[in-house]
Amino acid sequence: MAAHLKKRVYEEFTKVVQQQHEDLSTKKLRLTKPSKSAALHVDLCKATSPADALQYLLQFARKPVEVESVEGVVRILLEHYYKENDASVRLKIASLLGLLSKTAGFSPDCIMDDAINTLQNEKSHQVLAQLLDTLLVIGTKLPENPSVRMRLVEVACKHLTDSSHGVRNKCLQLIGCLGPVEKGVAKEAESQAAKDVQKIIGDHFNDQDPRVRTAAIKAMLQLHERGLKLQQAIYSQACKLLADDYEQVRSAAVQLIWVLSQLYPESIVPIPSSNEEIRLVDDAFGKICHMVSDGSWVVRVQAAKLLGSMQQVSSHFLEQTLDKKLMSDLRRKRTAHERAKELYSSGEFSSGRKWGDDAPKEEIDTGAVNLIESGACGAFVHGLEDEMYEVRIAAVEALCMLAQSSPSFAEKCLDFLVDMFNDEIEEVRLQSIHTMRKISNNITLREDQLDTVLAVLEDSSRDIREALHELLCCTNVSTKEGIHLALVELLKNLTKYPTDRESIWKCLKFLGSRHPTLVLPLVPELLSTHPFFDTPEPDMDDPAYIAVLVLIFNAAKSCPTMPALFSDHTFRHYAYLRDSLSHLVPPLRLPGRKLVSSPVSPNITSHEDPSQQFLHQSLERVYNLQHLDPQGIQELLEFTIRDLQRLGELQSELAGMADFTATYLQCQLLLIKALQEKLWNVAAPLYLKQNALASAAAKQILEETYKMEFMYSGVESRQVVIIHHMRLQAKALQLIVTARTTRGVEPLFGMCEKFLQEVDSFQRCFISELPHMQGSFVDKLLDLMPRLVTSKPSEVVKILQTTLRQSTFLHLPLPEQLHRATANIIEPTGESDNPLRFTSGLVVALDVDATLEHVQDPQGTVKVQVLYPDGQAQLIHPKPADFRNPGPGRHRLITQVYLSHTAWTEPCQIEVRLLLAYNSNRSKASTRIPKPTWSESLEALPPSENGIEGTIPFSKPVKVYIMPKPARR
Amino acid sequence: VFCCCAGAGQDVGRSCILVSIAGKNVMLDCGMHMGYNDDRRFPDFSYITQNGRLTDFLDCVIISHFHLDHCGALPYFSEMVGYDGPIYMTHPTKAICPILLEDYRKITVDKKGETNFFTSQMIKDCMKKVVAVHLHQTVQVDEELEIKAYYAGHVLGAAMFQIKVGCESVVYTGDYNMTPDRHLGAAWIDKCRPDLLISESTYATTIRDSKRCRERDFLKKVHETVERGGKVLIPVFALGRAQELCILLETFWERMNLKAPIYFSTGLTEKANHYYKLFITWTNQKIRKTFVQRNMFEFKHIKAFDRAFADNPGPMVVFATPGMLHAGQSLQIFRKWAGNEKNMVIMPGYCVQGTVGHKILSGQRKLEMEGRQILEVKMQVEYMSFSAHADAKGIMQLIRQAEPRNVLLVHGEAKKMEFLKQKIEQEFHVSCYMPANGETTTILTNPCIPVDISLGLLKRETAIGPLPDAKKPKLMHGTLLMKDNSFRLVSPEQALKELGLAEHQLRFTCRVHIQEPRKEHEAVLRVYNHLKGVLKDYSVQHLPDGSITVESILIQVTAHSEDQGTKVLLVSWTYQDEELGSYLTSLLKKGLPQSTP
DSSP states (O other), rough: OHHHHHHHHHSOOOEEEEOOOOOOSSSEEEOOOSSSHHHHHHHHOOOOSSSHHHHHHHHHSOOOOGGGGGGHHHHHHHHHHOOOHHHHHHHHHHHHHHHHTTTOOOHHHHHHHHHHHHHOOOOOHHHHHHHHHHHHHHHHHHHOOOHHHHHHHHHHHHHHHOOOOHHHHHHHHHHHHHHHSSSSHHHHHTTTSSSHHHHHHOOOGSSSSHHHHHHHHHHHHHHHHTTOOOOTHHHHHHHHHHOOHHHHHHHHHHHHHHHHHHHHHOOOOOOTSSEEEEHHHHHHHHHHHHHTTOHHHHHHHHHHHHHHTTHHHHHHHHHHOOOOOETTTTTEEOHHHHHHHHHHHTTOOOOOOOOTOOOOHHHHHHHHGGSSSOTTTHHHHHHTTTTHHHHHHHHHHHHHHHHHHHHHHHHHHHHHHHHTTSSSSHHHHHHHHHHHHHHHOOOOOOOHHHHHHGGGGGGGGGHHHHHHHHHHHHHOOOOOHHHHHHHHHHHHHHHHGGGGGHHHHHHHHHHHHHHHHHHGGGHHHHHHSSSSOOOOOOOOOOOHHHHHHHHHHHHHTOOGGGGGOOOOOHHHHHHHHHTTTTTTTTTOOTTOOOEEESSTTTHHHHHHHHHHHHHHHHHHHHHHOOSSSSHHHHHHHHHHHHHHHHHHHHHHGGGGHHHHHHHHHHHHHHHHHTHHHHHHSSSSOOHHHHHHHHHHHHHHHHHHHHHHHSEETTOOHHHHHHHHHHHHHHHHHHHHHHHSSSEEEHHHHHHHHHHHHHHHHHHHHGGGGGOOOTTTTHHHHHHHHHHHHHSSSSHHHHHHHHHHHHHOOOEEEEEOOOEEOOEEEEESSSOSSOOOEEEEEEEHHHEEEEEESOOOSSSHEEEEEEOOOTOOEEEEEGGGGGGEEEEEEEEEEEEEEEOOOOOOOOOOEEEEEEEEEEOOOOGGGGGSSOOOSSOOOSSSHHHHHHHHHEEOOOOOEEEEEEEEEEOOO | OOEEEETTSSSSSSSSSEEEEETTTEOOOOOOTTTTTSSGSSSSSSHHHSSSSSHHOEEEEEEEOOHHHHHHHHHHIIIIOOOSSSSEHHHHHHHHHHHHHHHIIIIIIIOOOOOOOOEEEEHHHHHHHHEEOOBOOOOEEEEESSEEEEOTTTTTEEEEEEEETEEEEEEEEESSSSSSOOOOOOOOOOOOOOOOOEEOOOOTTOOOOOHHHHHHHHHHHHHHHHTTOOOEEEEEOOOTTHHHHHHHHHHHHHHHHOOOOEEOOOSSHHHHHHHHHHHHGGGGGHHHHHTTTOOTTTTTSSEEGGGGGGGGGEEEEESOOOOSSSSHHHHHHHHHHOOOTTTTTEESOOOOOTTTTHHTTTOOEEOOOSSSSSSESSSSSEEOOOSSSOOOOHHHHHHHHHOSSSSEESSSOOOOHHHHHHHHHHHHOOOOOOOOOOEEEEOOOOOOOOEEEEEHHHHHHHHHSOOEEEEEEEEEOOOOEEETTEEEEEEHHHHHHHTTOOOOOOEEEEEEEEEEEEEEHHHHHHHHHHHHHHHHHOOOETTSSOOEEETTTTEEHHHHHHHHTTEEEEEEEEEGGGHHHHHHHHHHHOOOOOOOO
16 A cells, blocks of 8 residues: 555646636636545556455545545546446445535536436446435535526436335435425426426325335425425325334324424314314324324324424313323222312312222213323323333423413423422433423412422432422412421421532522512411510521521511511521621611611612713723823723722622723733833843743733633623734733843744734734724734834834834723623532542542533533642543533533542642633634535544643632542552 | 133133134133132133143143233143143243242142142243243244234233234233333334234223322322331232332432331242342333443342341331231231331232221221231221223223234123223224133134245236335236145246147127218228327327227227218227227217317
8 A cells, every 4th residue: 555655646646727717818727736536546447346446435535635626536436437337336436426526615516417417327226326315415515506406306206216215215305305495486497397396205105115205204394494385285195194104104294294283273174084173283283192102102202292392282182181081990080180189179188098089989971981082182191101201201391382382281281290200210300390490480389289399309319409499499389388398398408418508598588589478477487486485596507597587588578567577686697697698688678777788779770870880981081091101091000900890899790891891901001011111221131020020911911811702701703802902912022021031033033923923813813803993003013014024033023112012002892791700619618627538549539519600611611620739730621411501601510520649648638620721713713614524533633632722710729638548558 | 713711701810812823723821710719710721622632732822921810820731731832931921930830839739738739840840841932032833823022011021922823913912001110111012913902901991090190199108107207018919019119119219318228028029029130121211221330129228028127116118928918927017017006008909808908998997816806907008009901091002003903802801891892893993802701702814825926927017007006906917826735826828838728819899880971081080089089198090901009909990881871880809908998999889079070
């Protein structure tokens, strides 16, 4: 092979291609690189046997082909194709043709005729199918060419009568993807040929091969996706296909029926074997419900999923899905749900059930019982009881969607959802809890249901418990007993799993503020106050007591009579909690007490404006007063930065904005300081300190700019320009400092060139933004660019220095929303005094639990860093599955970090922190040229590894006490 | 297909069904009746052959699952009556069945002191005759008879069997369950379209509530009692439901982080649990998916019970045998705990009249024990029904899946079957039978007869007309040769050659009179135009000699010898073109259209 390669290198490969342009006036001469086509040709000619040729083709396929040489390669392949007798080689060539026509930038219309020609003489069915596939690729590459499409569709129609299923399959696929969609196009242009595509495809619904039937339905769906309105006549055909023997046909048919039901929901279809007629969407709903008890689980999942999106169905049908008439020995029996409801409404509390409690009551008329109804009866009952959890999850999702659109259905499905809380698979449980949360606006929980819901609080899975807390935050409870029950269970949960503290408090906060009137009668009991006796003051640090107080205070917010029931210490505790847990305890208007926060509460909305105004005013001030003396500017900047930082602390909504601008101003301040004239007037070697200051400033500015770019969500391109501009300035500063400190000119050449390149790339990336940057550093620099390129490094530095000093500083426009990414490590807490002991050389797993806010794409960017006392640092990439997404903008990282070290003599602390990895290329990723599409994936490196350019710490480090013991021998 | 119930006809227990399909005799299940202790407990095997050897008569025996009412009479049948042919069952059934048989033998022989009963050795010998099958494995019993097992839920290793001879087939369901439970999946069968489906119908008239409510209730009760510090007694039978409840409690304990101990009475169960551990593939999705991390049957919280534990203080849950509280360990524990109202007993299944279980379920609070003791029951008594039979909806669902041509109901009560039978006939429009014991049902099938066809003929015939459609019959022309017990379809020419016969041409001619005043050749032209207009798809030609051909049919027009206004059309066609020929004549008889040429 090596010799072969060598030979290829020596051969003359350059060739001249004359390209004719549209206008023909300009002819361009272009030299192509050594093309692959020639090499391929040589290879193929050398091949002695089909196996050989196949090998060459396979090798050839591994490397990408340049756009220019595609056509040449195709010609060679086709030439070889006609000569080849072996079907497998022809097959490979056909597939290569398809791959080649996918090459970006290549317009395959020139090879279409050839491809169609090859079809005519082909005998092998497999090759035929492959060729059709190639045609499909060609057709999809040429979307704006109706005549080509027409031709291809015609070709496909011709081959529809082929005896091989593969060929028919491909034909249908082709028709589905390329068939004319608008009637207008097909109207007159060769209208004979443009037969009704739907009819052609519809004819193949009854094909003898199930694969072809599936392909036909899929083609129909494809047509629908491309915007063709399917005819209603297909509906009856599709219904017949529901009883097909093959699951893939049934699965596709279910989809088709769904599509039709969405297209013609209101049209009327007759019920067979009776004179009645119903709406099509109802009929389709019934049919799909029927498929929920299909023999194949794939179909069942499909059906259950689609049910959720059929919202136009009438409520009568909808409610049937939850209905399953029970009977025992031909007598009607009530379901457990009905019994529970009855018990509840009769006021009797559920006592131990006796045997025969569920004894059947009335006799059933045998004729009236329909064991398998064609209607929607009990579809969800079956779906939720299915063997496969995939079906169950799909059913829960469907329930959720339907319940969201119909409150009465939501009420009805509640019992079933509550039942799902006890499913054996955690995912299903979690899904049903989430579902319940989503529909909680429409429902009120009965006491017995609440009981079941609350029982799940003891679940050992944290996710389940937290989901349940979220659910309780937004449920409506009907009675005060319900509230009490919930509180009791939550407190039980608290004692069992103390780590749930925060989440439980939050849950009680909402529970209290939603049900003030229900909490009111409970207050004396909860605070254990007594009308006559003083009760001992509870322990203020008890989480359970805090939980109760959170509930009461939040209820008291909208219930002014409540504070009257408080005892003295409650008021004291209120003051304490209001300060320490201000996010959980609302401001209250308490009688006889002067409250600092009371004026705040009534006009919160109007208060926001001043702070925003203040932010803008202070910024205005900075931007306007540019021509102050340097000293004045510095002071003003310092003040403003201080103001902004304080503002960020006070107003959490504006924190991101304030921090962002403060950072920017900080950068500016540093730059101004570093550029102070007096520093630079002295010869460099004498003022080492100043140089150090300047280079430190440059470094810090660089860091800050990275933070600004990557740590804030909501940064728009306008800001990115400014940030990059600042970075450019920092780099210029760096260059100047280096120029002054280093001796000799050689190293500077490289640096200058690099800098100029950066300026160039800046110009390219942000060309559209340049007009906004009048008078800025870069603006001036670009003016001087021709001079810079030619001048010596020392001169360049001089120019840079003056421009830097003269340039005005840019106004930073603020985006609508700006949030700073933050992370908070919940676990490890860093409080433990007991070292984590493990044998040195072995590994110990440290559980890390952290909440992340406003992090985009945490899976790719968030890393865990472990710093050992010896300075050794370890970077850990958490698995994508370790991130959960509990709400918009929030993420939660629950992962394990593996630690290991050689033996220590005594325990010591390590630091764990979270880092945000960034890659400045990422912002331009969209403009990057996509890789050749058909190169084998083996060659591509995993993107995450090489994508990291640097990291920003964004959480407080947590110290963990560890002790690697020497191994015992 | 003949089908005869030796047991389980309109009855529960003693399942034993004989099926004769295309000359092959198969016995389905060989069970005993729990209710009897005399000869009636086993099926009447003498009925099968009158007097002859069973081995000669039966081609194979199939056992659906290990419950004694489906396999209890097997050693008696094979060893004492004498049968040496193959017995088929699934692997778990083969493993667990002898344990149960041995237990059954011990109770009858050792406890009740019966003689003339099968011995342990007989059980062993009998098991040697068993051939184990896998799910969906097609086993060729002999050249024509093949069987195939499908998953049936119900208990570990329960299977439905498809028996097939040629193109006739029967599906026997045994007991099955269409709703999955905590340890087993749901029964499943493909669209095999058997001629006959023999289905159990225990719950023919019941539609059950969702199992989730039952489970939730059960767990809640146990949980509450344990939290109160009470003890829970769950009397169970060793196999089946016991494992389901174990899994249920085990996962609940795991989920809720509970600490109270759960005990399981030893003996039979341990062995059985061992098999449950082994046959993971027969369990439900959850267990199958998680067994790599941990086998669900390796219970973490459930420990073996010791007699002394019953007096331990604090909460606990105990599974004890037997299930009806009539004897043994469960009764002992019950007596110890009955006096405390904190405790609870949960009856997970049906109790026969006369047992302690039945008494307490029907509300009796004072029980008279042996020795005239009076036991006051203060503990709570709960009833939870966990049953693993398909309900009416489930049965219908299975029928829908399998699409049989006939249904036969067994293993249920006559009155209930009647209802289901009516429903099946009404919904699916298939005939449904419910024979009593000893009654024979004959089902007529439409057996298809395979015929060899020469490839040349096949290709030639399929080339004519539209594409072949697998779902529609296609008409073919050929000669059927029946020679030496084989059928062949050959082309007529070849048939003639083989039989040494000369070919005769059969030709029909017909004269049609039409009123046509014009001259002959004009008439010919008119006829020609007319035909050409009507028969667009055929080649109509006007020959120079004045005749017209439509495909191979010849039409000649001559003037009537007497009446010049009448033309005689002579239509002549060969036998092969009969269809077109007769169509043409009828067309011509209607006359030509009255249009000007």
